[in-house]
Structures are given as C-alpha cells and as structure tokens.
Amino acid sequence: xxxxxxxxxxxxxxxxxxxxxxxxxxxxxxxxxxxxxxxxxxxxxxxxxxxxxxxxxxxxxxxxxxxxxxxxxxxxxxxxxxxxxxxxxxxxxxxxxxxxxxxxxxxxxxxxxxxxxxxxxxxxxxxxxxxxxxxxxxxxxxxxxxxxxxxxxxxxxxxxxxxxxxxxxxxxxxxxxxxxxxxxxxxxxxxxxxxxxxxxxxxxxxxxxxxxxxxxxxxxxxxxxxxxxxxxxxxxxxxxxxxxxxxxxxxxxxxxxxxxxxxxxxxxxxxxxxxxxxxxxxxx
Numbered sequence: 001x002x003x004x005x006x007x008x009x010x011x012x013x014x015x016x017x018x019x020x021x022x023x024x025x026x027x028x029x030x031x032x033x034x035x036x037x038x039x040x041x042x043x044x045x046x047x048x049x050x051x052x053x054x055x056x057x058x059x060x061x062x063x064x065x066x067x068x069x070x071x072x073x074x075x076x077x078x079x080x081x082x083x084x085x086x087x088x089x090x091x092x093x094x095x096x097x098x099x100x101x102x103x104x105x106x107x108x109x110x111x112x113x114x115x116x117x118x119x120x121x122x123x124x125x126x127x128x129x130x131x132x133x134x135x136x137x138x139x140x141x142x143x144x145x146x147x148x149x150x151x152x153x154x155x156x157x158x159x160x161x162x163x164x165x166x167x168x169x170x171x172x173x174x175x176x177x178x179x180x181x182x183x184x185x186x187x188x189x190x191x192x193x194x195x196x197x198x199x200x201x202x203x204x205x206x207x208x209x210x211x212x213x214x215x216x217x218x219x220x221x222x223x224x225x226x227x228x229x230x231x232x233x234x235x236x237x238x239x240x241x242x243x244x245x246x247x248x249x250x251x252x253x254x255x256x257x258x259x260x261x262x263x264x265x266x267x268x269x270x271x272x273x274x275x276x277x278x279x280x281x282x283x284x
Contacts, residue, residue: 005136007144008242009152013100015235017242018151019090020136034075038272039090040110041070042158044129048084052116053077060116065126067119069162072272074116087129091155092271094235097190104222109162119161128154181206182220193232194256199225233257234270241278248275 009016019039034055043052045062052060052068055075062068070076078086093110095103132150135143184206188197202225203213214224221228233255240251252263267275 005147007148007151009148009155010096011152011156012102013096013098014103014106015094015096015239016151016155017092017094017238018155020088034077036073036075037070037090038072039092040072042089042091043068043070043078044087044089044126045080046085046087046126046129046133048081050084050086051079053079054116060118062118063121065121065123067122067125067158069113069117069119069158071110071113071115074114076116087133089151089154094238095231096235097193097232099186099189099221099228099232104220105163105168106159108222109159109166109168112166113162117162119158119165122157122161125154125157125161128157181216185217185220189228189232193229193236194254196256196258197229229256230266230270234267237263237267237275238271238278241275251275 005020007018007020009018034053043050043062044067045064047064049064050062052062052070053076054060059079060068080086093103093106128150132147132154135146135150185202188202188205199210199213203210206213206216208216217223217225217228223231237251237255240246240254244251246254248263249260252260255263257263257266264274267273267278271278
C-alpha cells in the first residue's frame with residue numbers, strides 16, 4: 001500500500017499534522033468495515049449521498065456539500081451509492097513551543113466532541129476543497145506549498161465553525177499587565193521546558209503564589225503547570241520524531257525526561273501510542 005500524504009502545518013501556537021487518504025482525489029472508496037482512528041477525521045461529501053454508520057447502529061446522513069467531524073476512537077464506516085464521492089482528512093493537533101490562544105480555544109471545543117458532529121453544508125469550505133482536489137490532481141510548481149495553504153484555510157474554517165456553534169469566542173486583547181505576565185510565562189516555558197522546572201520557580205519569576213499561578217495558567221491556557229509542561233514537551237517530541245533521525249532516548253533527554261521509560265509512559269498517555277510506533281501509526 002502506498003504511503004499516504006502527510007502535511008505539517010503551523011498555525012499560530014498550534015502544530016497540525018494532516019493525513020490525506022491515499023488517492024482521495026481520484027478513487028473515492030468507501031470503508032466497508034467498522035474502524036476508528038487516533039486522529040480527528042473530517043469527512044466531506046462532494047457528490048452523492050454519504051451515510052456514516054456508527055457501532056451503536058445509528059446512521060448520520062450527509063447531503064452533498066456537507067461536512068462531518070469524527071472524534072478519535074469513534075468506530076464508524078461510510079456507506080454510499082456508486083456515484084458517491086467522499087473526501088477524508090485526518091488531523092492531529094499539538095501545541096507549538098509558544099503557548100497562545102489558538103490551541104486553547106480550539107481544544108475547548110474539540111475536547112467536547114465524543115460523537116460525530118455534522119457541520120452542515122459549508123459553501124466556502126467546499127470551495128477550498130475543490131481547489132485542494134484540483135491541486136492534487138495536477139501537481140505543478142510548489143504544489144505542496146499550495147496544499148499546505150489550502151489545508152490551513154480549511155482547518156481554520158472548521159475550527160471557527162465548531163467554536164461558533166459551541167458559543168466559544170477567542171479572548172480579546174489582554175490588559176497590559178496580563179499581557180506582560182503571559183510573555184514572561186511563555187519565555188519561561190520556551191527556554192526551560194527541557195529542564196527540571198518547578199511551578200515555584202515560575203511563580204517567583206512572575207511574582208505570584210503557586211496557587212495564583214495555577215489560576216492564571218488555567219485562565220490563559222486552560223491547563224495546570226504540570227499539564228503545560230507535559231503538553232509542550234510532547235509537542236516538541238513530535239517535531240523531533242518527525243523531523244530528525246534522533247533515537248527515542250535522545251528525544252526523551254532533549255525534551256526534559258531523565259529516563260526513557262518515563263518518556264514512553266508520558267507519550268503513550270498523551271497520544272495513545274508509544275513513541276517508537278508514532279511514525280507508523282500516524283498513517284492508520
């Protein structure tokens with residue numbers, strides 16, 4: 001089986017790995033068996049009528065031009081007529097080294113999803129999909145760059161739709177005092193994530209008690225100190241696993257773990273698969 005196209009996008013503070021179903025722009029095969037992914041999956045129905053059957057016996061019907069978001073580990077299969085065309089895009093989001101608003105805002109919405117969500121007909125997003133398919137059908141100069149740009153536009157549009165439906169609004173500009181504090185917090189994490197850092201050290205640096213610090217971190221990022229450390233280390237580990245030839249042990253030490261077993265355990269818990277299997281399983 002040919003390798004599936006994988007694209008890496010950086011949108012503000014979020015790193016997104018996107019897997020495109022192999023040949024989706026030419027052969028629109030329907031999955032006959034129940035299956036699930038470790039990724040979020042966006043299912044689009046450019047033509048025909050597509051049904052998403054779930055393991056509990058329910059069926060979600062998609063009309064032409066509609067989109068559906070399927071969360072990780074939700075068993076499903078696609079059903080349709082011979083003229084039905086589908087497009088499946090799977091994506092995994094992690095935080096970049098710089099914490100910010102995009103990741104926290106999107107995941108406030110994404111983490112609520114435990115069942116497939118119909119996004120309805122989205123003409124603007126379908127226009128992007130048509131351009132994406134055209135670019136992949138006839139690769140030309142800088143096709144990969146164009147595909148990355150189109151995928152970025154598509155995913156941001158989907159995130160905006162989800163947040164809008166959930167009533168989630170990205171925070172407005174922060175007051176100067178809060179903004180300065182956030183910059184100090186982000187500099188601390190960006191420069192020290194690989195060290196044995198403590199919340200006491202950060203609290204002292206931004207002139208807060210540890211209790212006040214964790215309240216500020218939850219307000220700004222939706223996470224505790226410990227969760228932020230793990231999240232940033234895991235995001236950096238994903239970059240190193242994908243973009244370098246470093247061994248698992250070398251990656252573990254570079255992101256701040258003193259034992260490989262501790263890194264394995266943290267990575268498995270965070271992503272659902274061990275780091276050694278990441279590059280293989282990310283295509284499934």
